[in-house]
Amino acid sequence: MRLLMLGGTEFVGRAVVEDAVARGWRVTVFNRGYQAPPPGAAALRGDRNAPDGLAELERGEWDVVVDTWSGAPSAVRDATRLLAGRAGHYVYVSSRSVHPLPIAAGAAEDAPLVEASPDDGEVEYARAKRGGELAAEAVFGDRALLARAGLILGPYENVGRLPWWLSRIARGGTVLAPGPRDLELQYVDARDLAAWVLDAAERGLGGPYNVVSAPGHTTMGELLEACVRVTGSAAELRWTDPDAVTAAGIEPWTELPIWLPPGELYDTLHRGDVSRVLAAGLRCRPVADTVSDTWDWLRRIGGQAPLRPDRPQVGLDPERERSVLGRSS
Incomplete structure (x- = not known):
């Protein structure tokens, strides 16, 4: 080919x-x-x-x-x-x-x-x-x-979402973890997206496909706990009610990447119908593999992910994090 x-x-x-x-x-x-x-x-x-x-x-x-x-x-x-x-x-x-x-x-x-x-x-x-x-x-x-x-994660990420969580958790200390812990996530590893695209093109498939995992492929808890494991960090995840997070003026998705509180935007991003692409052969690797491989890549390049110039910076300012954690303790 x-x-x-x-x-x-x-x-x-x-x-x-x-x-x-x-x-x-x-x-x-x-x-x-x-x-x-x-x-x-x-x-x-x-x-x-x-x-x-x-x-x-x-x-x-x-x-x-x-x-x-x-x-x-x-x-x-x-x-x-x-x-x-x-x-x-x-x-x-x-x-x-x-x-x-x-x-x-x-x-x-x-x-x-x-x-x-x-x-x-x-x-x-x-x-x-x-x-x-x-x-x-x-x-x-x-x-x-x-x-x-939809949401794409994995090595070489140039938007900074998973790299930010890995870097933040690697620093240790108490980490503001936006709840609920069992909040289901829907995303695709860039490598699984790539593999499916090439397979589908070779088979001659056409038309639109929602190329993301099934809803609930992982949860916010599983994702952040995987970050703790792979970094070897002593970080403590402090799970915080989503209402408390938004009441503090913290922006979901940008200041706390990947996360959206339950509601319309959450349904938009994390509850799409992917029956067509799953029937057409999309396979999604475990979240632990995506997190581990992204961390390995980050360490190889010195810990700083390259970011696209057309995308905003993501991540929560440490002072704001400490302030919210202080109010929730």
């Missing part, structure tokens, strides 16, 4: 490239060249936002294209049009954010979608991802696979 990876040096794209190389596929990475591609992949250079930025893709044929773009949908439109007739399958790594918020618990792929266009320039994230989907479908039809991910 010949794979063209648009991107391919960070997080999900890197996981796709590493998996494809391990399968013996011939892999070409197309990006701006700021980072070297993973070993075993060839490189083409270009900037999708620049005039003539796709010139290096004007020649060549590929069985599968994987695209993780989250900027202007017009960039996906231009790439798909250029590759039409020279690529067998187009995988667009999208997001469950293409549905208007809030998404009801149990929503499947056929839930309402945001209004968007493949001709859009820079737009907010939901419209950008939906516009990218429309661009892929317009050219590749049923040979376009729309992988709608």
